[in-house]
Amino acid sequence: xxxxxxxxxxxxxxxxxxxxxxxxxxxxxxxxxxxxxxxxxxxxxxxxxxxxxxxxxxxxxxxxxxxxxxxxxxxxxxxxxxxxxxxxxxxxxxxxxxxxxxxxxxxxxxxxxxxxxxxxxxxxxxxxxxxxxxxxxxxxxxxxxxxxxxxxxxxxxxxxxxxxxxxxxxxxxxxxxxxxxxxxxxxxxxxxxxxxxxxxxxxxxxxxxxxxxxxxxxxxxxxxxxx
Amino acid sequence: xxxxxxxxxxxxxxxxxxxxxxxxxxxxxxxxxxxxxxxxxxxxxxxxxxxxxxxxxxxxxxxxxxxxxxxxxxxxxxxxxxxxxxxxxxxxxxxxxxxxxxxxxxxxxxxxxxxxxxxxxxxxxxxxxxxxxxxxxxxxxxxxxxxxxxxxxxxxxxxxxxxxxxxxxxxxxxxxxxxxxxxxxxxxxxxxxxxxxxxxxxxxxxxxx
Numbered sequence: 001x002x003x004x005x006x007x008x009x010x011x012x013x014x015x016x017x018x019x020x021x022x023x024x025x026x027x028x029x030x031x032x033x034x035x036x037x038x039x040x041x042x043x044x045x046x047x048x049x050x051x052x053x054x055x056x057x058x059x060x061x062x063x064x065x066x067x068x069x070x071x072x073x074x075x076x077x078x079x080x081x082x083x084x085x086x087x088x089x090x091x092x093x094x095x096x097x098x099x100x101x102x103x104x105x106x107x108x109x110x111x112x113x114x115x116x117x118x119x120x121x122x123x124x125x126x127x128x129x130x131x132x133x134x135x136x137x138x139x140x141x142x143x144x145x146x147x148x149x150x151x152x153x154x155x156x157x158x159x160x161x162x163x164x165x166x167x168x169x170x171x172x173x174x175x176x177x178x179x180x181x182x183x184x185x186x187x188x189x190x191x192x193x194x195x196x197x198x199x200x201x202x203x204x205x206x207x208x209x210x211x212x213x214x215x216x217x218x219x220x221x222x223x224x225x226x227x
Numbered sequence: 228x229x230x231x232x233x234x235x236x237x238x239x240x241x242x243x244x245x246x247x248x249x250x251x252x253x254x255x256x257x258x259x260x261x262x263x264x265x266x267x268x269x270x271x272x273x274x275x276x277x278x279x280x281x282x283x284x285x286x287x288x289x290x291x292x293x294x295x296x297x298x299x300x301x302x303x304x305x306x307x308x309x310x311x312x313x314x315x316x317x318x319x320x321x322x323x324x325x326x327x328x329x330x331x332x333x334x335x336x337x338x339x340x341x342x343x344x345x346x347x348x349x350x351x352x353x354x355x356x357x358x359x360x361x362x363x364x365x366x367x368x369x370x371x372x373x374x375x376x377x378x379x380x381x382x383x384x385x386x387x388x389x390x391x392x393x394x395x396x397x398x399x400x401x402x403x404x405x406x407x408x409x410x411x412x413x414x415x416x417x418x419x420x421x422x423x424x425x426x427x428x429x430x431x432x433x434x435x436x
Binding site: 005006007008009010011012013014015016017018019022024025027028029030031032033034035036038039042043053056065067068069070071074075077078081086087091092095096098099100101108125126127154155156158168170173176190192200201205206207208209210211212213214215216 | 244248253272320321323338340352353354360361366368370375381389
């Protein structure tokens with residue numbers, strides 16, 4: 001999806017701010033969100049990491065930027081618990097208001113009805129053996145697809161429709177684009193693809209920059225050399 | 228005339244702190260969570276897991292050439308040799324270690340979320356998860372590294388690794404000069420988290436006059 005989470009290459013966020021002597025958690029509620037992530041998994045609300053990531057991607061875009069890392073997790077968890085039918089939207093809103101939230105308080109989560117099926121993993125980890133051979137090998141010239149599906153994907157916007165070179169092949173892995181939506185693991189080969197900075201950012205790219213992405217085979221097409 | 232405080236962030240009634248309190252209370256009432264679990268998370272992740280594991284890997288690679296070769300070939304297995312395993316949520320099913328050299332500087336990011344080698348480096352710092360780093364390091368890595376105080380010479384290529392799948396990346400920094408007699412523990416003590424993400428180099432020991 002073309003969401004706010006897809007930040008690579010965006011302008012306007014200013015300098016990186018480093019916090020000195022940063023604690024692991026800035027407040028108890030951040031650790032609470034962390035614990036609720038485990039609780040969501042136990043309760044069968046998450047299903048798999050791809051679904052969790054997609055729930056975070058779907059939250060209110062303003063909340064995504066404003067609420068911080070654990071705030072984003074919280075929005076995703078609210079979505080997952082509501083979609084699993086374990087907590088109702090009314091209960092969440094009611095409890096928040098009882099604790100002092102204004103009736104107009106922004107709701108971060110974006111639930112779907114009906115929600116995608118919740119599916120787990122068929123085996124431990126995300127790597128799978130598949131019968132078909134990989135389409136590409138180290139050294140293959142490839143081009144990424146332009147597809148911008150409304151669902152989950154791990155092909156960032158900044159690297160769509162760009163030429164690159166395969167520099168590593170990692171075997172087949174659970175395909176996030178289907179797994180996040182309860183459409184099965186559909187394992188696909190995963191490659192590390194190197195992109196010259198100029199092919200991503202144009203001639204004004206910083207010299208000598210190579211950006212690497214780990215990309216699934218369905219994101220890649222063979223690049224036909226110009227003759 | 229009333230004064231509008233709605234834009235005061237600290238008192239924003241929709242703040243995530245308040246919403247987290249609401250969700251936690253509902254989950255506790257439904258028996259899906261206990262407050263003790265929150266305390267356990269505070270202890271486990273706040274104190275126990277830290278960047279030390281990554282520093283041990285780096286130090287071993289600096290003193291043991293055969294280990295360095297195995298680490299660059301198959302990172303997960305090499306980390307396991309030191310008893311470091313990913314496990315569920317540990318984010319290390321496939322670890323790729325990328326080596327800095329006189330001609331290459333490596334730096335790691337996750338532009339789409341905040342993927343990070345937890346088992347080696349603990350929880351990521353806030354800046355790693357913030358939009359500024361995630362948006363800029365792929366577009367203008369040298370400019371961002373300069374803000375971290377790291378000027379990468381023009382002779383060096385900059386390789387950015389955007390962790391867009393389940394592979395996790397660790398930078399193997401260059402061993403600093405002046406550490407020839409150091410043992411592994413002394414070397415590991417020099418290796419900060421930032422150097423293993425790639426936004427810093429490892430500095431040698433302070434020179435005493």
